[in-house]
Amino acid sequence: MEVPTIDDIRAAAKRIAPYAHRTPVLTSATLDRMTGAHLYFKCESFQRVGAFKFRGAANAVFSLSDGEAKNGVATHSSGNHAQALSLAAWMRGVPAYVVMPSNSPEVKQAAVREYGGKIVHCKPTLKDREETLQRVVAETGAHFVHAYDDQRVIAGQGTVALELLDERPDLDVIIVSVGGGGLISGTSLVARAHSPLLRVIGAEPEGADDAFRSLRDNVLYGAKDHKSIADGLLTALSERTFSIIRQGVQKIVLVDESLIVYALRTMFTRMKLVVEPSGAVPLAAMLSGKLTELGGRKVGLIISGGNIDPRTLAQLIES
């Protein structure tokens, strides 16, 4: 089980620089007042395909040799990783095969096609999804790129924190949402190399609390019955991401659904940011009253993405 080093992450930053955006770090006097801390929002909502996932996907695709890359890449995902891998493959000039349940929302399928991905339908079961992926890989020779259980992907996601710390080397803590754990793993590896004083705190919806429980009980739990508006965070950790998190993450804070919506709405009205529910989870943690020890501290928050359909956003904001 390979884990990236800080050098791998620095190499990833160089590798993806021609393709990925360097995203801005924004601040808000209003939110500083509301939380009593100094907040620095690293806005991956402005990343290509609207989410940090492009970094990991691009690092994986451009890490391949020409021989490995020529038959393309494949994944199973119906979220941001599918779009990210499709765009990265298109940039490299190779195909991307995306296995998706045939009942996936049309808007998600359209997004993958728009970035040049080829959709392969499967039945909406875990078993058929994995069998379909294996078949695609066998038939096409495509290279499988997992959404987070992949050291190249984790290294790519780590470049978010590299950029944030390059701009704000004096942060006391970085708060990151936890889904499969790719982003927080990369963040934690960068933080440990940056300073022994820099802490990493995870933020997770109550309805998808596998990482919280896994860290508490030192047992890797699955994603059974996960349910949250933060649909990017419904996946569970892998052995790899769990092992990294155990070493580098000090704490995971749970937030309830109403707090996620409140955070999303606040970022919209006060910061003019369009964020998806998952992207609002770190701010929800700051607003939860569970992090009062951060009063007066410099806190980085990674805003993971901005892919939310306008109708849903409108409903959440008016709710």
Next chain:
Amino acid sequence: MEVPTIDDIRAAAKRIAPYAHRTPVLTSATLDRMTGAHLYFKCESFQRVGAFKFRGAANAVFSLSDGEAKNGVATHSSGNHAQALSLAAWMRGVPAYVVMPSNSPEVKQAAVREYGGKIVHCKPTLKDREETLQRVVAETGAHFVHAYDDQRVIAGQGTVALELLDERPDLDVIIVSVGGGGLISGTSLVARAHSPLLRVIGAEPEGADDAFRSLRDNVLYGAKDHKSIADGLLTALSERTFSIIRQGVQKIVLVDESLIVYALRTMFTRMKLVVEPSGAVPLAAMLSGKLTELGGRKVGLIISGGNIDPRTLAQLIES
């Protein structure tokens, strides 16, 4: 009639630096493809109070001597300038008096109060507004700061272009919306000092086309019967802004309402930006088919602000 020099604008940048945000410049591969140009969006939606207006207001307020400032500042405005002046005055520790018609939307009055401004109601006529302002100034000794017909305000608005060109010195053109002309005046003064090759193009709603007609006919027209969803652009030029525009603005492009909505929606869905209708007008100009000469060029677009209420935004996006 005083007009700021480039040195005044550089001094403004230094003066407001402790108070104003340096806003990010964003790019979008999708919008580059759609327009055939290289677009650089200077996002003043992320400025304090959500609009570039804070720059001019802050420069005016912090230009005052202690003696001039001590009785506060006053203005008549129901838009972003009122909020901007209120916040700048609060930062300086002096009162801001804002004359607004008593029938102004409650949300706009609340925004002014939130930034510490004191609202003085007037009747909804131009005459009563000006008389009320004069009375407030006479009674309080406050210093009047006009929303755009003021050289300190124009110098402050010029700092947007200073920052944009600092980051992107190789721009071929900057597109700016035109209301009262403060922003485009500041931009044009900076552009002329930057390079004789750099052009400034104005963008104006068809329903508020006074600047277009003024430039065409070399006559200063008023704001009679202006009507547009871009409510920040309903005002007319002043002698001062007209004289600056005549010297430094090559062209003004008119855009219709549906194009403004389309541009706003596109920035929302593709760039994850919350912009007010006025802020979408420069992109609408790029999408109008009237600027085909900019194919392949490097084009800066100033996104003037992001103050739109969520319900209106939701309606526009779904329309």
